[in-house]
Amino acid sequence: MTLFDELAEKIGDDQWEEWKKRVLDAKEEVAAFVASRRPGRGAEVLDWFQGSFNFCLQIMYNDGTPDAIIRFPGPGHTTFRDEKIVNEVQVIQFLQENTTIPVPRLISWGLTEDSPQHFGPFIISDFVEGVHLSDILRDPADKKRLYLNPQIDGEILDNVFSQIADITLQLYKFNFDHIGAISKASSTGSWSVTKRPLTYSMNELATTAFYPVDKFPTAPFASAGEYFRSLVSEQKTHLWTQRNLCGSPVEAHDRYISRHLFAQLVDRHCINDRGPFKIFCDDFRPQNILVDPTTLRIKAVLDLEFTNAMPSQYASEPPWWLLLVGPDSYLLRNRTIKEFVEAYEPRLEQFLQAMERAEKAREGLDGEKPLSCLMRESWATKRFWFNYAARKPFDVEILFDSCMKEGSAGVESLDEEARAGLEPFVEMKMKQLKAYDNECAKSL
Numbered sequence: 001m002t003l004f005d006e007l008a009e010k011i012g013d014d015q016w017e018e019w020k021k022r023v024l025d026a027k028e029e030v031a032a033f034v035a036s037r038r039p040g041r042g043a044e045v046l047d048w049f050q051g052s053f054n055f056c057l058q059i060m061y062n063d064g065t066p067d068a069i070i071r072f073p074g075p076g077h078t079t080f081r082d083e084k085i086v087n088e089v090q091v092i093q094f095l096q097e098n099t100t101i102p103v104p105r106l107i108s109w110g111l112t113e114d115s116p117q118h119f120g121p122f123i124i125s126d127f128v129e130g131v132h133l134s135d136i137l138r139d140p141a142d143k144k145r146l147y148l149n150p151q152i153d154g155e156i157l158d159n160v161f162s163q164i165a166d167i168t169l170q171l172y173k174f175n176f177d178h179i180g181a182i183s184k185a186s187s188t189g190s191w192s193v194t195k196r197p198l199t200y201s202m203n204e205l206a207t208t209a210f211y212p213v214d215k216f217p218t219a220p221f222a223s224a225g226e227y228f229r230s231l232v233s234e235q236k237t238h239l240w241t242q243r244n245l246c247g248s249p250v251e252a253h254d255r256y257i258s259r260h261l262f263a264q265l266v267d268r269h270c271i272n273d274r275g276p277f278k279i280f281c282d283d284f285r286p287q288n289i290l291v292d293p294t295t296l297r298i299k300a301v302l303d304l305e306f307t308n309a310m311p312s313q314y315a316s317e318p319p320w321w322l323l324l325v326g327p328d329s330y331l332l333r334n335r336t337i338k339e340f341v342e343a344y345e346p347r348l349e350q351f352l353q354a355m356e357r358a359e360k361a362r363e364g365l366d367g368e369k370p371l372s373c374l375m376r377e378s379w380a381t382k383r384f385w386f387n388y389a390a391r392k393p394f395d396v397e398i399l400f401d402s403c404m405k406e407g408s409a410g411v412e413s414l415d416e417e418a419r420a421g422l423e424p425f426v427e428m429k430m431k432q433l434k435a436y437d438n439e440c441a442k443s444l
Helices: 006-025 027-037 081-098 133-137 154-172 200-208 224-241 249-263 327-332 337-362 371-380 383-390 396-403 416-443
Strands: 043-050 054-061 068-073 106-110 122-126 181-184 191-195 278-281 289-291 298-301 307-310
Touching (some): 027 068, 081 191, 081 307, 154 278, 154 337, 181 307, 224 249, 249 416, 327 337, 337 396
Antiparallel strands (some): 068 122, 106 122
16 A cells, blocks of 8 residues: 655645644634624634644634534645535535435635634534544544454444435436536526536645646546546656655566556446536545435535546546545455455445435436446446545555456566666655655754
8 A cells, every 4th residue: 555755744734733823822713704705793713623734723602592603624735725615515506406416515715815823724514512433433443543344233324324315316316418516507596617627636735746737637537437537647747756656666667567458448447528517526435425324314515625526437436435544444454355346236226225215205317327337337337446446546456456467468568668668767766765764864
């Protein structure tokens, strides 16, 4: 499994901690700012908490009105912060206008220039009481790591899966003609794709790998094939630029071949090339869902950042999170893809049965193949693995080698230009690694 660039991580963590301290030192100012955006008599910070990308403060009003929450994406852990907030606000408004998916009521939002002390762009919303669904479903025997409870009551999963299947169906019914961030036209009130897709993997590359951000896409995509070719180009740029990505000549050799072979799969696994394109959230998972702990009714879907109109095959693949973590996390914890599949397939069948019930309740999508059938097809054809690897720039090789590689395909399967580039690439990566190790020895 790939490690992040430790130097990039340290720089990011230091930025985050310094910035977080500044925010906490200004709690009274932040509370007054929130009160100015949602009038109420007297307000104070009741609590704070953080996630991977965001820092949140819960604001309590002294007049008994409901609490609010202000959420800032933090520097060091998030890049393109203003763009991220603008995109997420548009998605929240779209869902509130067009679906029954529960999202916290949006009170106010703004860019960095609008925030106190220019802490960063922000979203202010109602505070929703509830527990994270992952806390209900996780294995209580493992306090440190997140896994689905192997003894989980089937009725609990049926309850949860049925609600999430309904959410998935609601999202799937919307069609867009480009791949990218959605927004609403002020003149017509219609929704369309107007900007590039800002994704989870882009943020991860920018904050943990020193990826050259000027190489990211700058505009929407008109076809799925064009988008996937952009992703494999991004993966190759990552391979060339992250200095500690290859720990030995053998690893450099193998990673080079695997990434080039993965790129050859685009034409095989790309479907619905010209759309329609569907709404997809990279980070939609039980950790970002709040439920009533007694009834398990979903009360809020959180953290809709990195939601875009994407290739339809993303929205029609089985959920990767049915075990709470994806296959890359299994590998990181010294488990195998085989172990993942053995644990995943029974839960997949249970989820698909819930999807079939939800389709029957909603009478499906007119003229389209049922989403449950598309999900079964995605798993059977291994398109699931292609889609997942396309979104996982740090783990492309092991996912390809474990799940998609055919026979003993190797360097002989590359074109002449790629074969010629292999030896110089390995030499370059070893020079990079030496320089990186020397810098780490001085800095860490």
